[in-house]
Amino acid sequence: MRYTLPEEFHVFGFAKDLLDWYDAQKRDLPWRINRDPYRVWVSEIMLQQTRVDTVKPYYANFMEKFPTVQALAEASEEDVLKAWEGLGYYSRVRNLQAAAREVQERYGGVVPKTPEEIRTLKGVGPYTAGAILSIAYEKPEPAVDGNVMRVFSRLLYLTDDIAKPATRIKIEHLVRQVIPEGRAGDFNQALMELGAMVCSPRSPQCLTCPVFDYCIARREGVQEELPNKGKAKPPRPVHLQVALIVRDGAVMINKRPEQGLLAGMWEFPMVETDVESEAAKRELVTQQMNERFGVEVEVQERIGEVQHTFSHLQWNMQVWLCDWISGDELPPTARFAAVEELDDYTFPVAHHKIRPMLDKK
DNA sequence: GACGCGTGGGT
DNA sequence: TACCCAAGCGT
Known part of the structure; x- marks a missing residue:
C-alpha cells in the first residue's frame, strides 16, 4: 500500500x-x-x-x-x-x-x-x-x-x-x-x-x-x-420475556454479569425464548424464575411490549406482571428494590421503557 | 481481520 | 419506514 x-x-x-x-x-x-x-x-x-x-x-x-x-x-x-x-x-x-x-x-x-x-x-x-x-x-x-x-x-x-x-x-x-x-x-x-x-x-x-x-x-x-465504506450486518432479533415480580411495593431486579453486553447494569429479570404460544411463555417464565432466582411466582397478565435495537441486536421484550409467592434466598446478584428507589440503580435504556409500567400498577 | 459493544438524530 | 451515521476500542 x-x-x-x-x-x-x-x-x-x-x-x-x-x-x-x-x-x-x-x-x-x-x-x-x-x-x-x-x-x-x-x-x-x-x-x-x-x-x-x-x-x-x-x-x-x-x-x-x-x-x-x-x-x-x-x-x-x-x-x-x-x-x-x-x-x-x-x-x-x-x-x-x-x-x-x-x-x-x-x-x-x-x-x-x-x-x-x-x-x-x-x-x-x-x-x-x-x-x-x-x-x-x-x-x-x-x-x-x-x-x-x-x-x-x-x-x-x-x-x-x-x-x-x-x-x-x-x-x-x-x-x-x-x-x-x-x-x-x-x-x-x-x-x-x-x-x-x-x-x-x-x-x-x-x-x-x-x-x-x-x-x-x-x-x-x-x-x-466517497468514502467507500462496507455495509454493516443487520441486528439479530432476540425474543425476551421480562418478569416484573412484585412483592409489597418492591420489584425484583438483577445485576448483569461484569463482562459483555451492558456489563454490571441492573435489569428486570428476563428469559430468552423462541417465538411460542402464550401458555408456553408463562410456563417458561415461572420455571426460569424458580430455577435461576429461587422464587415461586404466579404470572398475572402481559402488560406491555417493548422493542429496543442495539447496533447488533434487536430485543423484542414482552413484559409480564408477576406476583411473588415464596422464596427468600435470592442469589447475590438479585434483590427486591422499592419502586421509589429504582432511580438509585443504573439501568440500560431498554429498561427505562419498562419502568413506567410499574407506576401505572 | 471480524465481531461485540449503545444510543439518539437525520433523511 | 428503514436505513445511515457519530471525535473507536478490546478481543
Whole structure:
C-alpha cells in the first residue's frame, strides 16, 4: 500500500487555509476552554461514536462530579457508572476509571506524554492517543477518526474501504505528512471540524469549503460517492420475556454479569425464548424464575411490549406482571428494590421503557 | 481481520 | 419506514 501524497498536493497551502478557517469558524465547545489533559481525555472518550450535542450535558455533569484524575480515581464505580447512564458503550467509562487509577498510581496523576505510555491506558486506542497528545501536549501525532477518513478519502480520492483497519493506518501515514509545525492539536481538530460541519457524509457543502481547491474528489465530481465504506450486518432479533415480580411495593431486579453486553447494569429479570404460544411463555417464565432466582411466582397478565435495537441486536421484550409467592434466598446478584428507589440503580435504556409500567400498577 | 459493544438524530 | 451515521476500542 502506498503512503505517499500526490506530487501536486500543496501541503503548506492546505494546512494554512484549513487552519485559517478553523480559527475563524470553530465552535465554542466546553472541552475547548483550555487544554487540560484530563479534560481533553474525558471529552475524547465521551465523543467516541457519540455526537457532540449528546455529549455536552454529560460532559458538564461528569466534570463537575469528577473534576480531576484523582477525583475520578477515588470515586466509587457505581457513582461513575451512574454519571454515564444513557450514554452507551459502558465499557468506555469502566476503562476510563481504571486508566485514571493507573495514571494516579503510576504517573503521579499526570497524563503520560508519549505514544508508548499513553497507549497502555485502558480505552486509549490509536485515535484517542493521537487526540490527547496533539491537543493537550502539541505532539505531532495524527488523530484519525471517521471524520478524518472521510475528509482524506475525498481530498485525495482514496477508494480504500474505511471500515478496514488497514485504511486507518494508511491515512495516519498521510496525515502525519501534513501536520504543520507547532499546531498539531488545532490541525487535527480542524480536520474533524471540517468533517462535521462542511465535509458531511451526505450532501457535503463543497461551495463553502475552505479547501475546495485542494480536493481531488470534488474536481472529479465524485465527492458524494466517497468514502467507500462496507455495509454493516443487520441486528439479530432476540425474543425476551421480562418478569416484573412484585412483592409489597418492591420489584425484583438483577445485576448483569461484569463482562459483555451492558456489563454490571441492573435489569428486570428476563428469559430468552423462541417465538411460542402464550401458555408456553408463562410456563417458561415461572420455571426460569424458580430455577435461576429461587422464587415461586404466579404470572398475572402481559402488560406491555417493548422493542429496543442495539447496533447488533434487536430485543423484542414482552413484559409480564408477576406476583411473588415464596422464596427468600435470592442469589447475590438479585434483590427486591422499592419502586421509589429504582432511580438509585443504573439501568440500560431498554429498561427505562419498562419502568413506567410499574407506576401505572 | 471480524465481531461485540449503545444510543439518539437525520433523511 | 428503514436505513445511515457519530471525535473507536478490546478481543
